[in-house]
Amino acid sequence: MSSLRPLAFLFGLLFSTAQAAQPAQADLLIRHARVIDVAHARILDNQAVAVRGQDIVASGTDAGGRYLLPGLWDMHVHFGGGPELIEENKALLPLYVANGITTVRDASGDLPEQVLSWRADIAAGRLFGPQLFSSGAKIEGIKPVWKGTVEVGSRADVDAALDRLQNRDKVDFVKITDSTLEPQLFLYAVSQAKARHMRTSGHIPMALTVHQAVEAGISSIEHLDYAYNAGVRDGDRIAADFGAGRITRAEASARLYKGFDPEVAMASYRELAQRGVFVTPTLNGSRILANLDNEQHDKDDYLAYIGPGLRQTYQWRIERAAKATPEQIAARHAHFEQVAAVLPMLQQAGVTIMAGTDAGFLNSFNYPGVGLHDELALFVKLGLTPAQALSTATRSGPAWFGKLDRYGAVEKGKAADLLLVDHNPLENIGALREIHAVVLRGQLQDRSALDALLAQTRAKVAAWNAAAPKP
Structure with a gap:
């Protein structure tokens, strides 16, 4: 029986309730599926998967069909832009589900309290959206560039910030950034969070090396630029010179860019792997910014799903890019290509790569x-296999959170967060875009339901556009 059946026939065959198949045994029965075993990069043909509540309760043999795999995880997203954009941010949640993403990790914006409330509402079934993990407010120095922070200027401040995040906000991890945070306080915050068994991620201050952050106990490195810096010879001297004020930020950046050494890099990346430090490259966001001079986005179809206030937050990067000289543009392109080239080196060294977009405001x-x-x-274009890329979006996130017992596979006892696609993503990662259905917390969202989610968001954005002040 062909796996390429007409859509109406597929859903008549693929999805049925327990009343039609196994009374009191399952709420949803997925039949005629080819289950993707991501951990072993293989296909299990002729499978049936039974779901009860939010759990997979059984799987077994059946006829051939489309491809069933764990739901996708985006491990670096942002919500923000100010209180006036709360509703526009909330409207983004269904977009993740409509694209097969059943879990997101909020890496802090300027609406931390709102996001934490969404986390609770989603978990309780009061709000529709992907499972949401959040850092809450990020830890920063005094008067930082970024809003939505807990400002710290001393060790006592750090201790108080961690008390708040752990005990009051009950965050899922701690985000620490380097706008104004004193480097030694950065290391102290990382080490104290580790002592509390809290996971950490962040932006490593230029006055520190990646090795120092790893030694302090950082759990994940966000953005590939920082992983690139770990491969720079004399990186400790560059950090010391910058920290002592002997060189400017621009001079430090130039020395870091020119000092990359593949042997140093592989030794550093093997250390990351050995210590269990994950890396979230967020490469596509970097690629977009690097190419703002030669790629036009004002006609992007997806802008119809992004509210006018959020679109306005894009302007500061657009305007900054427009002011670049031809030499700066060429350097921007070259920098992206050189940084992106380290991705397969991380994979070769055994570093766990997490798929994350950096999507959201700004x-x-x-x-x-x-x-x-x-x-x-982009991961595949840069040298990862489709199987390796798929693992970054289905197993790496659960592994980082210590939740592989519940996620990352289609098998009994796992959470019923699933994605059904038409073709095999182990052969072509683009097959993940061909979504026929999503199962979110045990609830089926078929193609018509996913299209309805997109239509609802599009209608909201159209209404906001109509009400927005005209320029």
């Missing part, structure tokens, strides 16, 4: 939902 044209598919396509 990051121009890096769209929530579809951006993860762009990220995975």
Whole structure:
């Protein structure tokens, strides 16, 4: 029996309730599926999967069909832009589900309290959206560039910030950034979070080396630029010179860019792997920004799903890019290509790579939902196999959170967060875009339901556009 059946026939055959098949045994029966075993990069043909509540309760043999795999995880997203954009941010949540993403990790914006409330509402079934993990407010120095922070200027401040995040906000991890945070306080915050068994991620201050952050106990490195810096010879001297004020930030950046050494890099990356430090490259966002001079986005279809206030936050990067000289543009392109080239080195060294987009406010044209598919396509273009890329979006996130017992596979006892696609993503990662259905917390969202989610968001954005002040 062919796996390429007409859609109406497929859903008549593929999905049935327990009343029609196994009374009191399952709420949803998925039949005629080819289950993708991501961990072993193989296909299990002729499978049936039974779901009860939010759990997979059984799987077994059946006829051939489409491809069933764990739901996707986007491990680096943002919500923000100010209180006036709360509703526009909330409208992004269904976009993730419509694109097969069943879990997102919020890496902090300027709406931390709102996002934490969404986390609770989603878990309780009061709000529709992907499972949401959040860092809450990020830890920063005094008067930082970024809003939505807990400002710290001393060790006592760090201790108080961690008390708040752990005990009051009950965050899922701690985000630490380097706008104004004193480098030694960065290391102290990382080490104290580790002592509390809290996972950490962040932006490593230029006055520190990646090795120092790893020694302190950082759990994940966000953005590939920082992993690139770990491969720079004399990186410790560059960090010391910058920290002592002997060189400017621009001079430090130039020395880091020129000092990359593949042997140093592989030794550093093997250390990351040995210590269990994950890396979230967020490459597609970097690619978009690097190419703002030669790629037009004003006609992007996906802009119809992004509210006018969020679109306005894109402008600061657009305007900054427009002011670049031809030499700066060429350097921007070259820098992206050189940094991106380390991705397969991380894979070769055994580093766990997590797929994350950096999508949300501020990051121009890096769209929530579809951006993860762009990220995975870029991973494959840069040298990962489709199986390796798929693992970054289905198993790496659960592994980082210590939740592989519940996620990352289609088998009994796992959470019923699933994705059904038409073709085999182990052969072509682009097959993940061909979504026929999503199962979110045990609830089927077939193609018509996913299209309805997109239509609802599009209608909201159209209404906001109509009400927005005209320029």
